[in-house]
Amino acid sequence: MLSLKNLRLKYPDDKRIIFKNLDIQINDKEKVLLLGPSGSGKSTLLNVLSGIIPRSMDIPMKVDSKKIDTLPGVIFQDPDTQFCMPEIKEELAFVLENMNIPPTEMDKLIIEAMNKVNLNADPSLKINRLSGGMKQKLAIASILLQDTSTLFLDEPTAMLDHQSTTQLWDLIMQNWQNQTVVIVEHKVDYIWNYVDRVIVMNEHGEITHDSTPDDILRNHTDVLNDYGVWHPNSWHYAPKLSEIPSTQETLLNINHLDILRKHKNLFHVDNLSIYRGEWIALTGENGAGKTTFLESLMQLIKYKGQIKYKDEHIKKVKDASKHMYFVYQNPELQFIEISVFNEIMINFSHQDKNTAYEKTNEMLNLLKLDHVKDQHPFELSIGQKKRLSVATALSTNSEIILLDEPTFGLDSHNTFELIKLFHDRVRNGQTILMITHEQEIINRYATRTFTINDAQLTVNGGESHVN
Numbered sequence: 442m443l444s445l446k447n448l449r450l451k452y453p454d455d456k457r458i459i460f461k462n463l464d465i466q467i468n469d470k471e472k473v474l475l476l477g478p479s480g481s482g483k484s485t486l487l488n489v490l491s492g493i494i495p496r497s498m499d500i501p502m503k504v505d506s507k508k509i510d511t512l513p514g515v516i517f518q519d520p521d522t523q524f525c526m527p528e529i530k531e532e533l534a535f536v537l538e539n540m541n542i543p544p545t546e547m548d549k550l551i552i553e554a555m556n557k558v559n560l561n562a563d564p565s566l567k568i569n570r571l572s573g574g575m576k577q578k579l580a581i582a583s584i585l586l587q588d589t590s591t592l593f594l595d596e597p598t599a600m601l602d603h604q605s606t607t608q609l610w611d612l613i614m615q616n617w618q619n620q621t622v623v624i625v626e627h628k629v630d631y632i633w634n635y636v637d638r639v640i641v642m643n644e645h646g647e648i649t650h651d652s653t654p655d656d657i658l659r660n661h662t663d664v665l666n667d668y669g670v671w672h673p674n675s676w677h678y679a680p681k682l683s684e685i686p687s688t689q690e691t692l693l694n695i696n697h698l699d700i701l702r703k704h705k706n707l708f709h710v711d712n713l714s715i716y717r718g719e720w721i722a723l724t725g726e727n728g729a730g731k732t733t734f735l736e737s738l739m740q741l742i743k744y745k746g747q748i749k750y751k752d753e754h755i756k757k758v759k760d761a762s763k764h765m766y767f768v769y770q771n772p773e774l775q776f777i778e779i780s781v782f783n784e785i786m787i788n789f790s791h792q793d794k795n796t797a798y799e800k801t802n803e804m805l806n807l808l809k810l811d812h813v814k815d816q817h818p819f820e821l822s823i824g825q826k827k828r829l830s831v832a833t834a835l836s837t838n839s840e841i842i843l844l845d846e847p848t849f850g851l852d853s854h855n856t857f858e859l860i861k862l863f864h865d866r867v868r869n870g871q872t873i874l875m876i877t878h879e880q881e882i883i884n885r886y887a888t889r890t891f892t893i894n895d896a897q898l899t900v901n902g903g904e905s906h907v908n
Contacts, residue, residue: 443467443490443591443621447505450485450494455816459485459646460502472622474632474654476670477642478852479824480813483625484518484595486642490623491515491593510591510621514584518596518625518823518850519771520576529555529571529579530564536586554582559608561728570703573600573770573846574727581609585616592617594624596823598631599849600770602726602878606631627671627850633658643668669854676881680857682864685888690717691751692764692840692872693738698746700730700737707733708896710746717840720867721874722883725893731876732770734893735843738874739767766839770846770876772830776818781810781829784818788836804832807862809855823850831859835866842866844875848882860886 448463459482467473467490477483488494491513495502517523526532533551542550551564558578568576577600584592597613598606610631613622626632639657641650641664650661657665658672665672693715700707707730715721723731737744740758748755750764769775778784785804789797805811808828813821818829827850834842848856863873864886874891877883883890890901 442469442508443510443623444506444508445489445504446507448489448502448507449504450489450500450502452500452820455813455820457645457812461646463646463648465490465640465648467621467623469621470619471638472617472624472636473638473640474624474626474629474636475640475642476625476629476665476668476672477646478644478669479828479850479855480822481642481644481668482646483642484822486646487515487593487595487623487625491591510589512589513591513593514587514589515593516577516580516584516595516597518599520573520580520600521771523580523583524568524576527567527569528564529560529562529566529568532568532579533564533583533586536583540587550586554586557585557612558582559605572728572732574602574605577601578605578609578727581613585612590620592620592622594622594626596626596850597624598626598628600727600846600878602724603880605727606878627852629671630673633673641665641668641670666853669852671853675853676885678853678857679881679885680861680864682861682886683868685718685720685864685867687888688716688718691715692717694747694749694751696747696749698737698744698748700733700744701742702730702733706896708893708898710898713898713900715841715872715874717872718867718870719872719874720863720886720888721872721891722887722889723874723876723891723893724878724883729893731893732845734898735767735845735874735876738843739765741767764839765841765843766834766837767843768830768834768845768847770849772826773819775830775833776826779817780815781805781818781821782814784829785832785836788833792838800836804836807858808832809858824852824855827851828855828859835862839871841872841874844873846876846878848877848879 444466446464448460450460451458475483490509492509494500524532526535530551534547537547558581560578598609614635633654639654640648643649666678691714695710695713698710725731736742740761755761786797786801789800805814831847867873892899
């Protein structure tokens with residue numbers, strides 16, 4: 442059994458008390474889904490229940506009594522935070538070494554674990570060469586090898602495509618009969634009917650509802666909507682937006698492009714045009730090359746072929762950055778300021794110093810970051826970091842915004858607010874090209890969809906310019 446009695450916790454630089462007099466009990470072999478808005482403390486609670494706080498994260502906390510598993514399995518929201526070794530096989534071998542598995546048996550077990558999660562990669566490949574989704578598969582493979590009795594899952598499928606998400610939940614559920622499992626997840630459709638309890642937290646870190654999935658959905662949907670918590674019917678409440686008018690003003694021309702990774706040709710694009718005022722969804726399987734495609738547009742990696750902004754050849758990063766702004770899947774890669782406020786204000790200041798302060802506060806309020814404006818960006822939750830990274834892009838006057846999974850880790854409120862904000866920007870002439878696995882966004886809002894599959898980039902919707 443897992444239990445915490447009268448938990449009190451506060452981050453040193455945060456004025457808010459995250460948990461005050463919190464009690465929670467989870468029975469052996471129980472499967473519990475923990476829900477709440479972004480920043481409500483779900484991940485922090487998982488870290489306390491798993492012992493990461495205070496064992497590995499020195500955060501002041503008090504608790505009258507606690508019962509935890511000292512050797513749980515944990516899958517973090519950001520898989521990069523849990524890797525210890527540089528290569529795939531070394532990472533998995535490290536797990537096996539700690540279990541005293543003989544070296545002669547390791548290769549077989551490593552291949553079996555990779556096959557279970559459908560991680561199609563050379564075991565000697567460097568982890569930093571994997572896509573976000575492939576890293577998540579590796580993290581899950583390492584946990585499967587541990588065969589632990591308690592499992593904590595923090596957004597385990599957030600970076601995965603639909604097929605991989607289905608496969609991995611099937612795999613996890615096949616192996617969890619004798620495990621206690623606590624889950625934080627936004628893609629709840631896959632598991633809603635398979636958990637025993639749903640615990641709902643509000644934005645103050647308080648547990649407001651604790652019941653069966655059926656009772657929560659049948660009698661408390663209004664509460665879930667108020668909190669911005671994802672549930673199986675959330676998209677019924679998505680914003681209904683006006684149609685985006687088509688335009689034929691070409692911003693990017695891409696010709697005879699070969700996207701490369703370590704001299705391997707990931708896919709080829711013959712001729713592709715991107716227009717002003719488009720909302721383009723870029724989708725495809727994990728590892729297909731979606732992020733690599735955006736990096737090639739920004740001139741961050743080598744490629745063969747030609748990319749032109751209007752009639753201007755783009756060959757260097759400084760050329761691309763005049764017209765495009767790229768937001769990575771991992772927002773920490775691009776934070777440069779010491780506070781949330783300054784991170785947004787720096788772009789507004791370059792445009793007009795007289796209005797920068799006012800516009801920064803407007804953006805903070807719009808994306809619900811005003812209460813953390815004085816914190817360092819690295820101190821935010823994953824969802825808050827994601828909103829901040831998108832805010833930095835929207836605070837520029839770039840004509841093309843490239844977004845890598847911008848809604849990953851966000852509650853429904855913030856996802857829907859971003860959707861409305863993207864729609865307004867596109868209607869005003871900006872072009873958005875975003876990687877997403879969220880089929881509802883693709884179906885409801887994208888003006889065109891680029892799909893990478895089997896080394897081909899194909900176009901759906903609008904006029905096709907790809908061979």
